[in-house]
Structure formats: C-alpha cells, structure tokens
Amino acid sequence: MTRTRILLVDDEPGVRLGMKGYLTQHGFDVDEATSVAEAQEGFRSHRPDVAVIDYRLPDGTALELLPRLKEIDAAVPLVVLTGHGSIELAVQAVKEGAEQFLTKPVELAVLKVVLERLVSQRRERQLRRAVQGPAGLGAVRP
Numbered sequence: 193m194t195r196t197r198i199l200l201v202d203d204e205p206g207v208r209l210g211m212k213g214y215l216t217q218h219g220f221d222v223d224e225a226t227s228v229a230e231a232q233e234g235f236r237s238h239r240p241d242v243a244v245i246d247y248r249l250p251d252g253t254a255l256e257l258l259p260r261l262k263e264i265d266a267a268v269p270l271v272v273l274t275g276h277g278s279i280e281l282a283v284q285a286v287k288e289g290a291e292q293f294l295t296k297p298v299e300l301a302v303l304k305v306v307l308e309r310l311v312s313q314r315r316e317r318q319l320r321r322a323v324q325g326p327a328g329l330g331a332v333r334p
Contacts, residue, residue: 203249256290
C-alpha cells in the first residue's frame with residue numbers, strides 16, 4: 193500500500209517542522225510549501241492525496257488558493273488552518289472548496305484523524321467511480 197502524500201502549506205518553519213515530524217512518524221509523506229505560489233507548484237508536481245493550508249500566507253490567503261487548487265484537481269481534499277478563526281471565515285472557506293476548517297494550534301492527533309478520514313473517503317469515491325465505469329454505467333456485466 194502506498195503512503196499518503198500530504199502537501200503542507202504554512203509560512204512558519206516551526207509549525208511546518210512540528211506537523212511534518214508528527215505526520216511522518218505516523219506514516220505520511222509530507223511535501224512543504226511556504227506560499228500560494230509554492231503551493232500551486234507543489235500541488236501540480238506532487239499530486240498530494242490531501243493538502244493542509246494555513247489561511248494567511250505571504251502572497252495571499254487560503255481563500256485565494258483554494259479555487260486554484262480545485263482547478264488543478266477537484267478530487268483532492270483541502271484543509272484550512274487558521275489562528276484567526278471565525279464562523280464567517282469557515283463558511284467562506286467551505287464555499288471555496290475546503291473540506292475542513294481547523295483552528296491553530298491544532299491538536300496533531302486530531303489533524304491525523306481528519307486526514308485519514310478525508311483520504312479514506314477520497315479512495316472510496318475513486319473505487320466507486322472505477323466500479324461504475326464511464327458515464328456511471330456498471331463496469332461489471334454478467
């Protein structure tokens with residue numbers, strides 16, 4: 193079984209180091225980005241199973257980045273992290289494509305569970321599509 197690939201987008205080195213260390217210890221492969229531009233490039237080149245994105249980045253916000261990533265691959269779950277959470281911001285992030293919105297400091301064990309659940313749901317959707325075949329038709333025929 194292949195390891196789950198995470199794209200971790202945060203401009204704070206300490207935050208990235210802590211999250212990457214924890215996730216790596218728990219069987220994830222973690223690629224890092226520090227900006228909107230790096231995130232887009234990393235998303236294209238590494239094709240992660242899920243992306244974890246800090247809300248505030250040096251060259252923009254997660255709300256600007258989410259639709260760009262969805263254009264590249266709409267099937268990849270996106271998680272937004274912020275130290276300045278509000279209900280309005282969470283609703284806006286979900287409207288832009290985030291599957292989860294978590295506040296910092298995030299409990300790493302909670303983040304791990306969220307990531308595992310999102311990846312599992314994505315794989316189940318892929319399996320259903322493969323079984324259904326093109327245009328939703330059953331691929332398996334008697």
